Amino acid sequence: MKTRLILPMLLAAALLAGCEAGAPAGAAGEAAGARRFGTLSLRPCTTGSDAARVEAFCGALEVPENRSAPEGRRIDLDIAVLTASGRGGAAEDPVFFLAGGPGQAATEVAPQIGHALREVRRQRDIVLVDQRGTGGSNPLDCRDADGATIELDGTELPDVESLVAFARRCAASLEGRADPRFYTTAEAVADLEAVREALGAERINLVGGSYGTRVAQQYAARHPERVRSIVIDGVAPNDLVIGGEFAHTFEDALRLQSQQCERLPACRERFVADMRAQLRTVMAQLEAAPVEVEYRDAATGESRRDTLTADTVTGLAFMFSYAPQTASLLPLVMDEADQGRYAPLMALTRMMGEQVGGQINRGMQWSVLCAEDADRYRAADAEAEDTLLGPEVAELFFAPCAVWPHGGRGEAFSAPLRGELPVLLLSGELDPVTPPAYAERVLQALPNGRHLVLRGQGHGTLGLGCVPKLLAQFIESTDAGALDAECLDSMTYVPPFTSFNGWDP
Numbered sequence: 317m318k319t320r321l322i323l324p325m326l327l328a329a330a331l332l333a334g335c336e337a338g339a340p341a342g343a344a345g346e347a348a349g350a351r352r353f354g355t356l357s358l359r360p361c362t363t364g365s366d367a368a369r370v371e372a373f374c375g376a377l378e379v380p381e382n383r384s385a386p387e388g389r390r391i392d393l394d395i396a397v398l399t400a401s402g403r404g405g406a407a408e409d410p411v412f413f414l415a416g417g418p419g420q421a422a423t424e425v426a427p428q429i430g431h432a433l434r435e436v437r438r439q440r441d442i443v444l445v446d447q448r449g450t451g452g453s454n455p456l457d458c459r460d461a462d463g464a465t466i467e468l469d470g471t472e473l474p475d476v477e478s479l480v481a482f483a484r485r486c487a488a489s490l491e492g493r494a495d496p497r498f499y500t501t502a503e504a505v506a507d508l509e510a511v512r513e514a515l516g517a518e519r520i521n522l523v524g525g526s527y528g529t530r531v532a533q534q535y536a537a538r539h540p541e542r543v544r545s546i547v548i549d550g551v552a553p554n555d556l557v558i559g560g561e562f563a564h565t566f567e568d569a570l571r572l573q574s575q576q577c578e579r580l581p582a583c584r585e586r587f588v589a590d591m592r593a594q595l596r597t598v599m600a601q602l603e604a605a606p607v608e609v610e611y612r613d614a615a616t617g618e619s620r621r622d623t624l625t626a627d628t629v630t631g632l633a634f635m636f637s638y639a640p641q642t643a644s645l646l647p648l649v650m651d652e653a654d655q656g657r658y659a660p661l662m663a664l665t666r667m668m669g670e671q672v673g674g675q676i677n678r679g680m681q682w683s684v685l686c687a688e689d690a691d692r693y694r695a696a697d698a699e700a701e702d703t704l705l706g707p708e709v710a711e712l713f714f715a716p717c718a719v720w721p722h723g724g725r726g727e728a729f730s731a732p733l734r735g736e737l738p739v740l741l742l743s744g745e746l747d748p749v750t751p752p753a754y755a756e757r758v759l760q761a762l763p764n765g766r767h768l769v770l771r772g773q774g775h776g777t778l779g780l781g782c783v784p785k786l787l788a789q790f791i792e793s794t795d796a797g798a799l800d801a802e803c804l805d806s807m808t809y810v811p812p813f814t815s816f817n818g819w820d821p
Contacts, residue, residue, distance in 0.1 A: 351373055353373070353397060353441075353514075353515050353516075354513075354514050354515040354516030354517070355514050355515075355516070356375055356377060356395070356514050356515065357375060358373035358374055358375035358395070358397060359373065359374060359375060360372075360373060360374075361373065361374035361396070363396045363423045363424075363426045363444070364423070364424060364425070364426045364427045365424050365425075365427075368427040368428075369426075369427060370398065370426050370427045370430050372396040372397055372398050372399075372426060372444075373396070373397045373399060374394070374395065374396045374397075374423075375395055376392035376393060376394055376395060376452070377392070377393045377395060377510060377511055377514050378390050378391070378392055378393075379391060379393060379448075379506075379507055379510050381448075381454070381494070381495060381498050382495065382498050383503070383506060389494075389495075391448060391453065391454040391494075392452070392453065392454065393445055393446065393448065393453045393507055393510075393511065394421075394423055394445070394446040394451050394452030394453045395423075395443065395444065395445050395446075395511060396422075396423045396426055396443075396444040397410075397441050397442070397443055397444070398426065398429075398430050398433075398437060398441065398442040398444070399441050400437055400438065400439055400440055400441050401434075401437050401438055402438040402439050404439070406439065406440055406441045407439050407440050408517065408518065408519075409440065409517060409518070409519045409520055409521055409544050410440055410441040410442070410443050410515065410517055410520055410521070411433065411436055411437075411440050411441070411442050411443065411520070411521045411522075411523055411791065412443045412445065412508060412511075412512075412520050412521070412522055412523070413429050413433070413442060413443070413444055413523050413524075413525075413528070414447075414508075414522060414523065414524035414525070414528030414529075414531045414532050414535075415444075415447065415450075415525065415527075415528050416525045416526030416527045416528050416550070417450075417526070417527045417676050417677075417680075417681055417684075418447075418501075418527045418558070418676075418680060418681045418684040418685065419449075419450055419676035419677040419678065419680045419681035419684075420450060420527075420675060420676055420677075421446040421447070421450040421451025421452070421453075421455075421677070422444040422445055422446055422447070422450075422451070423444045423446050423451050423452065424446075424451055424675075426444055428779065429442065429444065429778075430442065431779055431784075432778035432779035432783075432784055432787075433523065433778070433784065433787065434784055435784045435785050435787065435788035436523075436784075436787050436788045436791050438788070439788075439792070440521070440791070443511070443515070443520075445507065445508060445511050447504045447507070447531070447680070448498075448499050448503060448504060448507055448680075449494070449496075449499040449677055449679060449680030449683060450677045450680050451677075454493070454494055455677050455679075455680070456486075456490060456494055456496060456499060456677055456678075456679025456680045456683065457677070457679065458482075458485070458486035458489055458490075458678065458679060459489050460489060466482070466485055466486060466489060476711060476712065476715045479712065479715050479716060480715055480716055480718055480719055482716075483682065483715075483716035483719050483720050484719040486678070486679055487679075487719065487720055487721055490679065495721065496679060496682070496683045496720060496721045496722060497683070497687075497721050497722055497723040498723060499679075499680050499683035499684070500683060500684055500687045500688065500722075500723050500724075500725065501530060501531055501534050501684060501688060501725075502534070502723075502725065502726060502729075503723075504531055505531065505534050505535045505538055505539075508531075508535055509535070509538075509539055509542070512542060518542070519541075519542055519543065519544040520542060520543065520544065521543075521544050521545045521546070521547075521791050522535060522536065522543060522545070522546045522547070522548075523546075523547045523548075523549075523778070523787070524546075524547070524548050524549070525548075525549045525550055525776060525778060526549075526550045526552065526749075526750065526775065526776070527552060527558065527684075528548075529548035529549070529550065529551045529552050529750075530552050530554065530556075530558075532546055532548050533546075533548070533554055533733040533758070534554070534729070536733055536735075536737060537728070537731075537733050540735055540737060543737055544794065545737070545738045545739070545740075545790065545791050545794045546737060546738070546739045546740070547739075547740045547742070547778075547787060547790065547791070548739065548740075548741055548742070548755075548758075549741075549742040549743075549776060549777055549778050550742070550743065550744070550747060550749070550750040550775050550776055550777070551741055551742075551743065551750055551754050551755035551758050552750055552754060553732065553754050553757050553758050554729065554730050554731060554732055554733065555730040555731075555732070556754065557689045557692045557693045558684075558685060558688075558689050558713070559685065559689065559693075559709065559710050559713035559714070560689070560692075560693045560694075560710050560713075562634075562705060562709050562710070562748075562749060563703040563704075563705040563706060563707065563709055563710070564703065565747075565748055565749055565750075565751050566634055566637065566703070566704065566705055566748045566749075567592065567703050567704065568748075568751060569637050569746050569747065569748035569751070569774075570591045570592050570595070570633075570637070570704075570748075571592065572745070572746050573591055573637070573643055573646070573746060574589055574590050574591045574592065576772075576809050576812075577589050577591070577647060577812055580811060580812070582811075582814050582819070583647065583811065583812045583814065586647075586651075586814045587647040587648075587651050587812070588647075588651070588654075591646065591647065591650070592704060594647075594650050594651070594654060595629065595630070595633055595650060595704055596704065597654055598626075598629050598650055598653045598654055599626040599629050599630065599704070600626075601654075602624060602625055602626040602628075602629060603625075603626040606623050606624060606625045606626075607623070607624045607658055608621060608622075608623055608624075609621065609622060609623070609624045609658045609659055609662045610659065611658075611659040611660075611662040611663040611666075612659070612663060613663070613666065614663050614664070614666070614667040615667065615670065620666075622662055622666070624658050624661065624662050624665075628661070628662070628665050629650075629653070629661065630704055630705060631665065632649070632661060632664060632665045632668065633646060633650075633704070634705065634748065635668050636664075636668070637746070637748040637774065638747075638748060638749075638774050638775045638776070639774045639775070639776075640746060640772055640773060640774055640809065640810035641810055643746070643774065643810070644810045644811065644812045644813055644819070645664070645812075645813050646812070647812045647813070648660075648812065648813045648814065648815065648816065649661050649664060660816070682716050682717070682720045682722070683720070683722055683723075685713060685714065685717070686714070686716070686717035686720050686722035687722040687723045687724055687725055688725045688729065689713075689714070690713075690714040690717040690722075692730070693710060693713075693714055695707065732757075732758060732760070732761040733758065733761060733762065734761040734762070735761075735762070736763065736764050737762070737764060738764045738765070738790075738794040738795065738796055739759075739762045739764065739765035739766075739796065740765070740766055740768070740786075740787075740790045740796045740799075741755040741758060741759055741765060741766065741767040741768070742755075742767075742768055742770070742777045742778070742783065743755045743767065743768070743769045743770070743777070744769075744770050744773035744774045744775055744776070744777050745769055745770060745771050745772060745773060746772060746773060746774050747773075747774050747775045748774065748775065749775055750775065752767070752769045755767045755769075764796065764797075765796060766796035766797055766799065768786075768799075768801055768804060770783070770804060770807050771804075771805075771807045771808060771809070772807060772808050772809035772810060773807060780807070781803065781804060781806065781807050782803035782804060782806075783804075785803070786799055786801060786803070786804075
């Protein structure tokens with residue numbers, strides 16, 4: 317069976333190592349400089365990824381892996397707090413940031429979140445909790461008996477059988493370390509409540525991105541009295557089957573990008589305006605005959621050779637469509653490929669693959685998808701068969717569920733979040749995975765909600781333009797309707813590159 321897009325599968329949704337090693341929060345005697353946050357003793361640390369780190373206070377909270385058997389295995393939740401930067405100290409109600417994926421560790425995006433929430437942070441602490449199964453919270457890593465990482469048989473694009481075999485090996489490697497059945501959104505919600513109690517906060521503000529918007533909605537439905545405000549960016553409705561609609565939402569994003577090219581004379585004259593048509597042309601050429609390509613490694617500058625396939629093309633196009641800055645390269649790269657010059661496409665593909673690799677914990681992602689989405693997915697209709705991604709992308713999402721141990725979800729899991737809570741919803745107009753229509757659906761049940769759409773933007777808007785200022789104003793006032801969002805009018809489209817020197821002036 318034809319398969320596509322293992323890398324987009326890992327992006328579902330889509331940004332990125334936890335706190336540096338040190339004494340756990342429960343260790344006897346507090347480390348120098350440790351600080352009390354409720355009942356937790358957190359130590360000074362730096363947290364983030366290899367690319368960027370930020371100062372914080374770090375520690376852990378121990379919780380049962382299986383709450384129905386509290387005497388059983390216990391796991392540590394990795395926690396980092398970015399303390400309020402203002403001179404007046406922190407307000408009593410901190411902000412909890414909920415990461416995406418599923419499978420992303422919140423502490424690994426601490427620098428990015430610290431920047432996006434810099435205005436909010438003037439008055440409030442930002443709390444980052446690695447969701448169980450990610451980062452430093454008992455990660456569901458696939459490892460052999462010697463502790464070495466198990467890889468997917470050396471290929472980025474496995475067929476379904478290889479993927480299922482890998483999932484079986486991964487599940488076996490977790491025996492004695494973790495039970496994947498207890499790494500669901502519901503368990504994550506219970507963990508967040510335990511952290512809130514430990515911190516001694518009566519109420520909290522929730523900021524969720526992508527899959528984190530599901531966690532935010534589920535927490536608010538379970539504990540509405542503990543929520544002061546909610547910001548959800550790249551909104552996934554509770555009834556959405558993650559991965560089930562990617563084929564269609566990607567097509568819609570490409571159509572919008574093509575319309576923008578048609579409006580710009582330099583783009584219209586330089587390229588085929590219909591991006592989907594050109595992608596199909598290049599894919600057809602490579603499906604008929606994959607090409608051995610010599611290209612220059614973007615990181616090292618060394619010359620390399622690799623095989624370019626149709627899957628490579630769709631994978632790059634999907635990943636690039638997440639952000640307008642990368643999407644602006646697509647017309648040029650595809651035009652080059654259409655003329656038989658494949659080196660730029662291959663170089664960019666390998667660069668993106670290396671950057672994305674390791675950002676998502678695959679085991680935790682499967683625990684969530686298999687428990688909450690797989691049985692709700694319905695096979696694609698005939699229309700989906702004609703999309704660039706095709707129905708295979710969803711099949712790849714859920715194929716491991718045949719062998720991956722997984723739990724379930726509550727009866728009300730798919731019900732929309734309802735109530736009077738103040739909610740600010742954010743969307744990028746060109747988002748290929750959580751389009752604005754999703755947020756509009758969620759907004760219908762939230763009378764105190766407001767939806768802002770950022771023109772020309774993609775997936776993830778928290779740090780763009782004046783959004784950081786609006787976030788601070790909303791979380792301070794909890795009145796989304798009173799926000800003056802005219803500053804967003806300056807957001808615009810990123811023009812496509814017409815050459816590798818950039819776009820036309």
